[in-house]
Amino acid sequence: MAIQLKTSLPGPNSQLLMKERRKHVARGPFHTTPIFASSAKGALVHDVDGNTLIDLACGIGVTNVGHAPPELVQAIQAQASQMLHTSFNVLPYRQYIDVAAALNQFTPGDFPKKTLLLNSGAEAVENAVKIARAFTKRSSVVCFEHGYHGRTYMAMTLTSKVKPYRQDFGPFASEVYRAPFPYAYRWPTTSDPEQVSRECFDRFEEIVGTQVGATNTAAVIIEPVLGEGGFVPAPKAFMKLIREYCTTHGIVLIADEIQTGFGRTGSLFACEQLEIAPDLITSAKGLAGGLPLAAVTGRAEIMDAPMEGGIGGTYGGNPVACASALAVFRMFQDGKLLLRAQDLGNQISTRLNSWKSQYPIIGDVRGLGPMRALELVKDQNTKAPHRDATAALIQYCYENGVVILSAGTFGNVIRLLVPLVIQDVELKEALDVLESGLNFLSNKKPSG
Ligand SMILES: Cc1ncc(COP(=O)(O)O)c(C=O)c1O
Incomplete structure (x- = not known):
């Protein structure tokens, strides 16, 4: 397993740094994942408490070629x-x-x-x-x-x-x-x-x-x-x-x-x-x-x-x-990374679409290639945005070792910005966490 959690998250060192951060850094910058990073490689980030998380945020879509490729x-x-x-x-x-x-x-x-x-x-x-x-x-x-x-x-x-x-x-x-x-x-x-x-x-x-x-x-x-x-x-x-x-x-x-x-x-x-x-x-x-x-x-x-x-x-x-x-x-x-991006897009799209019929909270699944998202709603007919569920799902994901971001004018979109070098097993593990988060929110048993 890629995710290795040695403490609950945020761990004690992250909590201490957050206190320092509040003291010295302006309030404005927001942290989607209040865990302090110490190193990152490929699709994985390591924090100051020795935890390893899978990164589906890529520093807001930056590290497309993975963290620190040689x-x-x-x-x-x-x-x-x-x-x-x-x-x-x-x-x-x-x-x-x-x-x-x-x-x-x-x-x-x-x-x-x-x-x-x-x-x-x-x-x-x-x-x-x-x-x-x-x-x-x-x-x-x-x-x-x-x-x-x-x-x-x-x-x-x-x-x-x-x-x-x-x-x-x-x-x-x-x-x-x-x-x-x-x-x-x-x-x-x-x-x-x-x-x-x-x-x-x-x-x-x-x-x-x-x-x-x-x-x-x-x-x-x-x-x-x-x-x-x-x-x-x-x-x-x-x-x-x-x-x-x-x-x-x-x-x-x-x-x-x-x-x-x-x-x-x-x-x-x-x-x-x-x-x-x-x-x-x-x-x-x-x-x-x-x-x-x-x-x-x-x-x-x-x-x-x-x-x-x-x-x-x-x-x-x-x-x-x-x-x-x-x-x-x-x-x-050589075009291989783009082929991999397309393959990731297909894998992610298939998995996300398979959730749509299972979780009424998912209003829309969409994107282009691996740039994919879920839009969460309170009701599929009214399409009322479910901002709280989105925040809860993001928190569930990071507490369980996956870094993920929200998006959307109404704050109700879960967006996936996977590193294009992510391995299939890492992607599966991360999406399993996301799915168990959806189960957690929907109070359903995992689908296996
Ligand atoms: C489409 C788009 N344009 C512009 C920007 C601004 O880029 P930067 O944060 O590097 O100023 C962003 C950042 O998220 C973006 O997504």
């Missing part, structure tokens, strides 16, 4: 011993160019591309908007309900959910407009993806046409699969309509692939499966497998719109983070 560790060590930092804005270096070239090659879209490197997802979103505005000389940005784009001012404004992300932080950035997302499970008239797409697009077109003006719109930004919003994939039909609309009106289409990128959905980028090529793509998280690195990649003419010196930063594209990203690209190179 390929990354060696690349990071080698780079660190050569050069830590010069700032690309002062003394440029080759590693930055190599990451940019790889992103230009492997992001969807068969056109000349260029890339800008940054530190975090939110910073990539900020820069994508700046670049789109500079290119179009327009100011408005259209985003979607349930969307999440980060915590800096523009990214936070583009983020839909008020608590905790926007609470007390206003005023927000101006010229941001929000349209409905094709959330089939909660769409009022139908759950058919084609019809949801059509109706949702009609609303989008009306909002842009009447409240914003297509000719004032610099960019439309969308997550191809909602991340924090609850792992809702946008149907292909919807993405196609949005793509056509943006092309017709000269609007820059930005796909935020910060959570969906780097194998998370079974392809390197989710837009490949949704069969569209955005004008700009933001990536971060899985890009460098655990070091802070983010990117905006897109059409060369759009990327070149800001003047020289207009975009950049002190740390963006740090050489150590770049070395790590290049190692991530090498790990994906």
Whole structure:
């Protein structure tokens, strides 16, 4: 068994550290799993009390290639011993160019591309908007309900959910407009993806046409699969309509692939499966497998719109983070990790779907590839979100050795962000814990 629990969780050392944390660290950062990590390898994390847990959170979708794979560790060590930092804005270096070239090659879209490197997802979103505005000389940005784009001012404004992300932080950035997302499970008239797409697009077109003006719109930004919003994939039909609309009106289409990128959905980028090529793509998280690195990649003419010196930063594209990203690209190179991601997606989807008929608390099972989720409800007919059960299930999971995250505007989605290197036995063990948690909540006997 991979899970090894030597204490109840959180253990005594974690509890002591939590007291220290409360004393010294600002209240704001929340801990989904209040256990202090000491080391992590592959799909396993070890805590300060000697416990071993299976990680289905990947540090919020970052360690897609697993914790500390030797390929990354060696690349990071080698780079660190050569050069830590010069700032690309002062003394440029080759590693930055190599990451940019790889992103230009492997992001969807068969056109000349260029890339800008940054530190975090939110910073990539900020820069994508700046670049789109500079290119179009327009100011408005259209985003979607349930969307999440980060915590800096523009990214936070583009983020839909008020608590905790926007609470007390206003005023927000101006010229941001929000349209409905094709959330089939909660769409009022139908759950058919084609019809949801059509109706949702009609609303989008009306909002842009009447409240914003297509000719004032610099960019439309969308997550191809909602991340924090609850792992809702946008149907292909919807993405196609949005793509056509943006092309017709000269609007820059930005796909935020910060959570969906780097194998998370079974392809390197989710837009490949949704069969569209955005004008700009933001990536971060899985890009460098655990070091802070983010990117905006897109059409060369759009990327070149800001003047020289207009975009950049002190740390963006740090050489150590770049070395790590290049190692991530090498790990994906032979295609085996993506095949494994697809296989994991099938395994997870089969298991989660098999639970749907057994547990009335499960309202919806959905996702793309291994990016899978359960939406928990109080009643399958009313679809009333079951936030308390979601929190209880997450607590049950960590107390029994599985690190797992919630998501969703209503806080009622269990999302799985498995490391793509997880072994079948580890996945089974982790899903067994999740299932016994569902039994615990439903007061049912395990199904065997
Ligand atoms: C889709 C999406 N965009 C942007 C961000 C913000 O990234 P970061 O936390 O690195 O700023 C996130 C983070 O969860 C995300 O999921």
